[in-house]
Amino acid sequence: MEYLIFILGSLIACVIAFVVNKTKIFNFMNRIKKDIFGYIIEFVLSVVSLVLLFQCFILYHYWHNFNVILYVLWIISLSILILSVYKMINNSKNDLSKLFIIIMIPVGLIFMMCMLPDFIPDEQAHFQRAYQVSWFHLSTGIHGLIDSDYSIMKFSSYKNIFSYINFNLNPTYKMYHEACAYNFACYIIPAIVLALGRLFHFSLYLSYYLGRMANLILYITLISYAIKITPKGKKIFFVLGFNPMFIHLAGSYSADVLVTSISVLSVAYGLYLFEKDVITKKDVIIVMTMIFVIAVTKYVYLPIFGIYFAIIPKLIKMPKTNWFLLVGCACVGLVYVYISLKLNSNTEVIASQKEYYEAANVDGTRQLEFLLSSKLNVLRVLKCTFEAKILYYFDNFINRLGWLQIFINKFSFVFYYIILFLAAFVENTKLNIKNRIWFAIIGIVISVLVVMGLYLYFTPVGWMTSEGVQGRYFIPCSVLFLLAISNGLLKKLDNNILFTVSVFVINILVANDIFMYFM
Numbered sequence: 150m151e152y153l154i155f156i157l158g159s160l161i162a163c164v165i166a167f168v169v170n171k172t173k174i175f176n177f178m179n180r181i182k183k184d185i186f187g188y189i190i191e192f193v194l195s196v197v198s199l200v201l202l203f204q205c206f207i208l209y210h211y212w213h214n215f216n217v218i219l220y221v222l223w224i225i226s227l228s229i230l231i232l233s234v235y236k237m238i239n240n241s242k243n244d245l246s247k248l249f250i251i252i253m254i255p256v257g258l259i260f261m262m263c264m265l266p267d268f269i270p271d272e273q274a275h276f277q278r279a280y281q282v283s284w285f286h287l288s289t290g291i292h293g294l295i296d297s298d299y300s301i302m303k304f305s306s307y308k309n310i311f312s313y314i315n316f317n318l319n320p321t322y323k324m325y326h327e328a329c330a331y332n333f334a335c336y337i338i339p340a341i342v343l344a345l346g347r348l349f350h351f352s353l354y355l356s357y358y359l360g361r362m363a364n365l366i367l368y369i370t371l372i373s374y375a376i377k378i379t380p381k382g383k384k385i386f387f388v389l390g391f392n393p394m395f396i397h398l399a400g401s402y403s404a405d406v407l408v409t410s411i412s413v414l415s416v417a418y419g420l421y422l423f424e425k426d427v428i429t430k431k432d433v434i435i436v437m438t439m440i441f442v443i444a445v446t447k448y449v450y451l452p453i454f455g456i457y458f459a460i461i462p463k464l465i466k467m468p469k470t471n472w473f474l475l476v477g478c479a480c481v482g483l484v485y486v487y488i489s490l491k492l493n494s495n496t497e498v499i500a501s502q503k504e505y506y507e508a509a510n511v512d513g514t515r516q517l518e519f520l521l522s523s524k525l526n527v528l529r530v531l532k533c534t535f536e537a538k539i540l541y542y543f544d545n546f547i548n549r550l551g552w553l554q555i556f557i558n559k560f561s562f563v564f565y566y567i568i569l570f571l572a573a574f575v576e577n578t579k580l581n582i583k584n585r586i587w588f589a590i591i592g593i594v595i596s597v598l599v600v601m602g603l604y605l606y607f608t609p610v611g612w613m614t615s616e617g618v619q620g621r622y623f624i625p626c627s628v629l630f631l632l633a634i635s636n637g638l639l640k641k642l643d644n645n646i647l648f649t650v651s652v653f654v655i656n657i658l659v660a661n662d663i664f665m666y667f668m
Contacts, residue, residue, distance in 0.1 A: 155206065158220065162227035170232055187237050188250055194230040195255045196362075199262050201226055204311060210668075211308045230255070238649070245387045246377035248649050250369055253390065256656045257365045260393075261400030263663040265310070266357055267302045268551045270619075274329035274499065275336075275402035279360060282333045282340035283347070288492040289330040291499055296353035297323040306667055313354040320353070330496045332445045332489050335404035339363045364406050368399035371410040375417035380424045381578035384648055385631045386417060388572040391652035393557060393565070393659040394621045397550045404446065405621070412450045412625035415439050416632070419456040428463050433475050441482035445489040449598040450625055455591045459584065510609045519611050520604075527601070533613040534600055546620030546627070550659075553619075555666045561655045568651045569631070577637030585633040592629035599623065 201223035208214045234251060241247035267273045281293040298317070304310055333340075339360035346356030372390040376383055389395070390413075399406050418439070422432060436457070443450050467475075498506070505511070520526045547565055548557050580588070599622045600615045607617035 154209070154215075154220075155202070158224050159227065162224050162231055165224070165228040166231040166235065169228070170235065184241075184247060184250075187233070188254065191230070191233055191237065191251065191254050192258075194226060194233060195258045198223060198226040198230050199258055203262060203307065207307055207311065211306075238646075242645055245383045245645055245648075246373045248645060249373045249376055249387055249390055252649055252653050253369050253373075253396075256391070256653065256660070257369065257396055257400055258362075259657070259660045260396050260663065261358070261361050261365055263660050263667070264397060264400065264551065265302075265304045265307070265667055266354065269397060269401040269403060270552055271329060272401050272403060273301045274327050275331070275404055276357070276360075277325050277328035278331060278404075279336040279339045279402050280343055281328055282336040283343035287333040289328075289496045291326050291328050291330075291497045293325055293328050294322040295325050296356075297321045298353040299323075299325070299357075301327070310354070313352060314358065315352045315355065316350050317352040318350050320347075320350075327499050327501075329404070329499070330493060331404040333492070334442055335407050335446060336402075338367050339402055360402060361400050364402060365400045368395075368406050368410055371407075371414050375410075375414040378421040379417035381420050381580070382573075382576055382632050382635055384572040384576055384643075385569075385628065385635065386413065387648060388565075388569050388652060389413065389624070389628060389631075391565075391656060392547050392569075392624065393561065393656055394545070394547050394550065395624060396656060397663070398621070408443065408446045408450065409621075409624050411439050411442055412453055413628055415443075415453055416456065416625070416628045419454075419460075420632075422457070422460045422463070425463075428460065428467055428471065430471055430474050433471055433478060437475065437478035437482055441485055444482070445486055449602050450595060452591050452594045452598070453625055453629070455594075456588065456629075458587075511607060512610055513605045515610045516605050516608065530604060530613055530615065531597060531600060534604075534615045534618075537614050538618070542618070542620040542623060544620065546623065548620075550663060551666070555663055557659045557662045561658045561662075564651070565655050568648065568655070571639060571642065572648065573631040573635045574639040575637070575643040576635060577640070578632055578635040580632065580635070588629040588633040592626040592633070595626045595629075596623060599626075 201219055205216060205219045205223055208216050208219070234255070237251045238248065241251065267276070277293050277295065278289075280295050281290070284294065286293065296317070297320070298313060303313075342360045342363040343356050346359060351359070372386070376386045376390070379386055395409070398409075415436075418432075418436060422428060422436075425432070436454075440451070440454055443453075464475075520530070523529075545553065548562055549555065550557065600618055603617045604612075604615035608615050
């Protein structure tokens with residue numbers, strides 16, 4: 150019954166938006182010169198609309214109380230949001246980077262709101278690490294003080310979530326022991342929000358959701374920038390950014406958001422530099438920053454910068470000042486790596502991981518000895534792993550959200566893969582055969598490093614398949630593979646609105662799957 154009520158409300162909001170648009174009352178939206186103001190308005194409207202919707206639903210579903218005032222306010226806010234989004238899309242229909250932001254703001258926030266705290270892989274460990282960083286504890290360690298209102302997986306339904314989103318003038322703190330060992334750089338943005346939350350006496354879970362929003366904004370910024378600067382394969386980057394697995398991580402504390410987004414951005418930036426005549430100081434700073442962030446987080450993705458070999462002739466022709474800047478950035482980066490290693494020198498293993506390592510007989514040193522005991526062992530492991538798990542990797546490249554327990558609907562699963570491969574066939578990137586082969590080789594190298602990395606540090610000694618590898622780890626590789634096969638065979642289907650509507654429908658249905666999981 151509640152579904153019908155809220156579907157009816159959505160239809161009413163669409164009708165109101167249509168009527169208001171015809172009356173041209175909101176023509177001032179067309180006069181907003183700075184896109185950033187429009188995005189801020191959309192973001193605020195999306196948050197307000199979602200909060201009102203969830204409040205209405207919770208009151209009706211759990212407490213059997215239909216609040217007419219909240220319902221009307223929700224319809225009004227949704228009407229304004231729909232109208233604003235329509236106006237912005239109409240003004241930006243030829244710019245995929247702007248379309249990505251416009252659609253991702255509401256979609257990302259819906260995913261973030263639907264997914265309850267700590268129900269994303271290792272989010273409790275990432276959140277505790279972010280909370281450590283918010284106290285300026287930059288060294289790794291599993292222990293950290295957190296507001297005592299926090300409890301791992303405290304909510305299993307939406308019933309009581311809003312009762313914990315308020316203000317807390319006198320918080321007490323408790324020691325938790327599950328912080329992960331990722332570099333502090335992965336958490337700077339959400340940590341700032343958590344620190345501000347304490348300053349303004351926000352409750353723990355109000356700060357929790359605001360920190361998630363900060364990570365989502367970071368994701369939107371990096372991927373939209375990748376789409377904006379790449380001269381080739383814009384639709385590949387656009388559709389990949391709407392991968393349901395990628396989005397649900399983006400609306401969490403997962404450090405993989407930053408690592409994977411920068412990996413994707415590095416490919417786009419490489420393509421951008423291919424087309425550029427002169428490499429500027431800004432380019433040097435951006436590329437060196439990306440390299441060293443990856444180096445101290447997930448160095449298995451470092452080979453992705455191999456695509457930059459093609460710009461070596463341009464590097465040689467750089468002015469001396471740019472060369473001095475490059476050397477300076479390299480020195481600063483090496484200092485950063487050294488400091489990071491020092492900060493990580495006292496890293497401890499979370500109790501649950503330690504128990505798994507002991508019970509499953511995981512030992513990196515002995516595993517390496519096993520691999521070296523025969524020249525063909527590495528090839529055997531890779532062969533057995535991909536034969537046994539290739540379909541699993543394709544599955545949870547976009548499926549099995551949360552702790553691998555939330556299965557998305559078949560339509561979204563199949564349709565997303567169709568749209569993703571379609572994106573590679575509507576644009577001809579005009580890469581020569583050597584570049585295509587090189588991109589594929591780099592993608593294969595990264596895939597091998599991902600599999601063998603977890604074989605050494607997560608798989609029981611002597612097993613012939615690598616364990617713990619998930620499809621999402623191959624997102625950076627997928628960009629390279631899609632670019633390698635890209636062509637213009639289906640260029641007649643090259644329509645921005647077609648792709649925008651498709652990814653929106655796919656992810657709204659996935660958001661419903663997440664929502665129903667907690668019902």
